[in-house]
Amino acid sequence: MITHAQGRPDGMRAPLRAGLVTDAVGWQADEALEQLYAAHWRQLVRLAVLLVRDVGTAEEVVQDAFVAVHGRWSRIRTPEAALPYLRQAVVNRSRSVLRHRVVVDRHLRAEAVKPLALAPDAEGVVLDAARRDAVLDGMRSLPQRQREVLALRYFVDLSEGEIATTLGISRGAVKSHASRGAASLRALLGPLLEEMS
Numbered sequence: 001m002i003t004h005a006q007g008r009p010d011g012m013r014a015p016l017r018a019g020l021v022t023d024a025v026g027w028q029a030d031e032a033l034e035q036l037y038a039a040h041w042r043q044l045v046r047l048a049v050l051l052v053r054d055v056g057t058a059e060e061v062v063q064d065a066f067v068a069v070h071g072r073w074s075r076i077r078t079p080e081a082a083l084p085y086l087r088q089a090v091v092n093r094s095r096s097v098l099r100h101r102v103v104v105d106r107h108l109r110a111e112a113v114k115p116l117a118l119a120p121d122a123e124g125v126v127l128d129a130a131r132r133d134a135v136l137d138g139m140r141s142l143p144q145r146q147r148e149v150l151a152l153r154y155f156v157d158l159s160e161g162e163i164a165t166t167l168g169i170s171r172g173a174v175k176s177h178a179s180r181g182a183a184s185l186r187a188l189l190g191p192l193l194e195e196m197s
Contacts, residue, residue, distance in 0.1 A: 036082060
């Protein structure tokens, strides 16, 4: 007969669930998570992509969420609670990624603000960096959809049709967001860029 503590490396006793031993609970976690993975992987990755805006990072977030849920399987009281628990793990891990990005961005900005040893022709380089920073700050101030459309159009060089497909919106919406975003940037950056020239 298998005791409660068998199969656990730390020798601690695991609580029994419905008369099952630890090894059986572990096997149930494996089987249940395989089924959840097969049925919900893509949906969870799409959720993470919307939150972190990067497919590779989103896939890592979802994979880490599955691993974390597997480790905490004994805390899930009913099979119906598994998917919501997994979704919450994806959201929480996505938030962690976003917080980490903010910290990295702050660090990069702090490094960029450090005084430069200006060479004789470095004035042009400094002006170019200031213009770039102004454009990036202006982009950050735009609503998310306008920022996405402008980034895909001018930084990734996608066509209106490709942008529409990427964002799941109509070509008319792409034109509208691009027009509004460009007008906002001109209003924000026009005076600033004139001062720099």
